Amino acid sequence: MPTLLGKRKRRAVASNNTEAEDLAAAQMAQEIFQRHFEAQFKPLAIPKIPESAPIEDDEDSKEEEELEWDGISEEEEGVKVVEHTDAYARMAAMSKQQLKAFMTSKPPTNKPSTPIIRDDVGGKIDADDVSEAANLKKDLALQRLISESHLLDSSSHTLSGKNRHKALDMRIQALGSKGSILRQEKMPMSHRKGIEAKKKSDEEKRRNEAKENGVILERATGTKTGKVKKELSRKRDRGVGAPGIGQFKGGTLKLSKRDIFEVEGPKRSAGKNGRGGRGGGRGGRGRGRG
Amino acid sequence: MSAPDPKFLSFTSQKSLTARLILSTLTGKPIRVSQIRSTSTTPGLAPHEVSFLRLLDSITNGSRATFSHTGTMFHYEPGLIMGSIDGQGAIGEVTDCSLPNTITRGVSWFLTPLCILAPFAKKPVNVRFSGEGVITGATECGDVSVDTVRTAILPLYEKFGISTAKLEIRVLQRSCAGPGGKGGGGVVELKFGSQVRLPKTLHLHRSPGRVRRIRGVAYCTGVSSSNNHRMIHVARGILNPLVADVHIATQYDQAPLVSSGDKNSKSGKKTTGIGFGISLVAESSVDGVLYSADVASPSRGGVTSEDIGKQCAYQLLEVISQGGCxxxxxxxxxxxxxxxxxxxxxxxxxxxxxxxxxxxxxxxxxxxxxxxxxxxxxxxxxxxxxxxxxxxxxxxxxxxxxxxx
The missing domain is CATH 3.30.1370 (Ribosomal Protein S8; Chain: A, domain 1)
Known part of the structure; x- marks a missing residue:
């Protein structure tokens, strides 16, 4: 045990005394390596490292630090607050809507803008109202706004004049009207012909131009191919409440044989299933005709 | 010199010339103005005054102006105020008013009196100011900017039963005063579409109320747009403690190009009308009460944008302190x-x-x-x-x- 103790003591002493020697030895080794390396390859361009001072005790370094750094003077006790706000960037500019209202070419108006959502009688719908009825009204108003928004112009938020009539027409058509109320029904024939001809020539011109320029347009409907006409004749619109069959003329509904046949359907021929001769002949005749 | 014709109302000097001309046109009484800058080294009518007479001629029918040889005296016989009608000085229902590059007054000097005439016209008055003399910004002569005309003067018409919905001042190109305070290269369109039979009178005799909000436009042409922000920053710094609702829009335009006047290259262009300025409008809690201020950088330069912003804010406060509606x-x-x-x-x-x-x-x-x-x-x-x-x-x-x- 004593020997061990002695050894330990000696080693401890040695480590204390020869720190600098160890450092020198390490540098020597480095040098040897470097020489060996440079013998084989090119000499290295090593930046000169300033001689590092041997590390001193903690207490000493603390004292040194306090001596060197004199950033905070003794009078300043509190924390110094430096506020940097980029005032220019954060400038409360006008909102886009405000800017639009103010920077138009028109003199700015300070009237509150009228709400777009209105119910049928023109009254405002309260925004906070959550009742079912109010929601339905809002739905309707929104639907109308979406479908008629193209008619609204920038000057007013309500429909007026010609646009109001257009919107009304659209609503009537959406409810199932056959034609537009704006279409002029009666007109001198020459006018009508002129209008039709003009329409046709415009369309032709458009198509020709598109063709010349290599633009592909939608498929031509109506007039040229007559497809639409065929379709129309195949399924005639009979209107609401009118009989779905026959021809109503002069207060009487006339049913052709064909109509009757279509209602009755093909006769199960008596002869075949042996149901007796009742109507068999007729059935046969009908079949013959069909 | 013969005795003046008794039917002419006589005036002297060039002071408030536009007011006299429009009053003459409105009342239909001919005038005779003499001693126009008679003691000045540049006697006679200035370019802007001649341009205004031309403009009057183009929107009226039958008006006649005769000048003396030196231009220090002229007779003006008014005609009917027609507005912009094709074939009578207008093309496409727009009267073109081209201002020469010697003009030192802002375009607001033309716009304000023209707007007074416009409600009495037969047809809408659409005038397009163009040419090398259109200064849209404020000038050192004390003319306000186009923005002030639009935001502070045009709203006054609403009170007279003249709908402002059909009034428009469209600034197609901004311009400050050019070198030496002369000329610019702006383009401004005035559309005055509400003609009335008779303007209603006004009753603004109650308290003018308190300033509720301040709006404005900071504009710069041909200089860095950071000037806008610098002007606004300073102006807000002064105004914000007094009114919370201060919003100032910014407008940046490139410098207008005008012909360089070089004999060798006819198509040569040069920039003009470089500068910046700010227009502020304070709205009162009483409907129709507006206070405005306008400052622009002088054409010789040498003033920081901070100073302009400060000056304008103080000017606005001064105008507000003067009171009235x-x-x-x-x-x-x-x-x-x-x-x-x-x-x-x-x-x-x-x-x-x-x-x-x-x-x-x-x-x-x-x-x-x-x-x-x-x-x-x-x-x-x-x-x-x-x-x-x-x-x-x-x-x-x-x-x-x-x-x-």
Whole structure:
């Protein structure tokens, strides 16, 4: 045990005394390596490292630090607050809507803008109202706004004049009207012909131009191919409440044989299933005709 | 020199020339103005005055102006105010007014009197100011910017029953005053589409209320757009502690190009009208009461944008301190419309410093000379603001083209 103790003591002493020697030895080794390396390859361009001072005790370094750094003077006790706000960037500019209202070419108006959502009688719908009825009204108003928004112009938020009539027409058509109320029904024939001809020539011109320029347009409907006409004749619109069959003329509904046949359907021929001769002949005749 | 024709009303000097010309046109009384800059080294009418006469000629029918040889005297016989009609000085229902590059006044000097005439025209008045003399910004002569005309003067028309929905001032190209304060390269379109039979009179004799919000436009042409922000920053710094609602829009434009005037290259262009400025408008809690201020950088330069912003904010505060319901900028418009309007007595509350200017008193004298009834002035006794209530009786000149038989 004593020997061990002695050894330990000696080693401890040695480590204390020869720190600098160890450092020198390490540098020597480095040098040897470097020489060996440079013998084989090119000499290295090593930046000169300033001689590092041997590390001193903690207490000493603390004292040194306090001596060197004199950033905070003794009078300043509190924390110094430096506020940097980029005032220019954060400038409360006008909102886009405000800017639009103010920077138009028109003199700015300070009237509150009228709400777009209105119910049928023109009254405002309260925004906070959550009742079912109010929601339905809002739905309707929104639907109308979406479908008629193209008619609204920038000057007013309500429909007026010609646009109001257009919107009304659209609503009537959406409810199932056959034609537009704006279409002029009666007109001198020459006018009508002129209008039709003009329409046709415009369309032709458009198509020709598109063709010349290599633009592909939608498929031509109506007039040229007559497809639409065929379709129309195949399924005639009979209107609401009118009989779905026959021809109503002069207060009487006339049913052709064909109509009757279509209602009755093909006769199960008596002869075949042996149901007796009742109507068999007729059935046969009908079949013959069909 | 022969004795002046008795049918002409005689005036001297070039002061308030536009007011006299429009009053002459409205009342249909010919005028004779003499001694125009007769003692100056550049005697006679200045380029902007000639341009204004030309403009009057193009929107009226049958007006005639004859000048003396030196230009120090002229006769003006007014015609009917027609507006912009094709074939009578207008193309495509737009009258073109080209201003030469020697003009030192801002385009607002033309716009304000033109707007007073416009409600009495037969057809809408659409005038396009172009050419090398259009300065849209404020000038050192004291002309306001186009933005102030739009945001502070045009709204006054609403009170007279003239719908502002059809009024438009479109600034297609901004420009500050060019080198030496002369010329610019701006393009401005005025559309005045509301013509009335007879403007209603005005009753603005109550308290002008308190300033509720401040709006404005900071503009710069041909200089860094950071100037806008610098002006706004300083102006807001002054105004924000007083009113919370301060919003100023920014407008940046490239410098306008005008022909360089170089003999060798005809197509050569040069930039002009470089500068920046700010226009502020304070809106009161009372409907229709507006205070405005306008400052622009001088054409020689050397002023920082911070100074311009500060100056404008202080100018606005000064205008507000003068009180009244209409400021100096708007008095001519309001008082002339009241005098020409319906045969009622209108009342207008004005600040003492606004009434006491040469312009206002001169306008009263001119109106009297043209046959309008004289003003009544009395102090406001409701409060100790020291304002004056001006009562003006209209003479119902109205719109000749819209007379109902």
């Amino acid at each position: 209409v400021t100096k900028v708007g008095t001519e418009t309001v008082l002339v419309l009241m005098a020409m309007g319906s045969e009622d007595v209108g009342r207008l509350r004005l600040g003492r410093d606004v009434v006491g200017t040469e312009d206002a008193i001169g306008l009263a004298r001119d109106l009297q000379k043209f046959g309008a009834s004289s003003w009544g002035l009395r102090d406001v006794d409701e409060d100790d603001s020291g304002d004056i209530i001006v009562t003006v009786k209209g003479i119902a000149v109205g719109n000749v083209a819209r007379k109902i038989a």
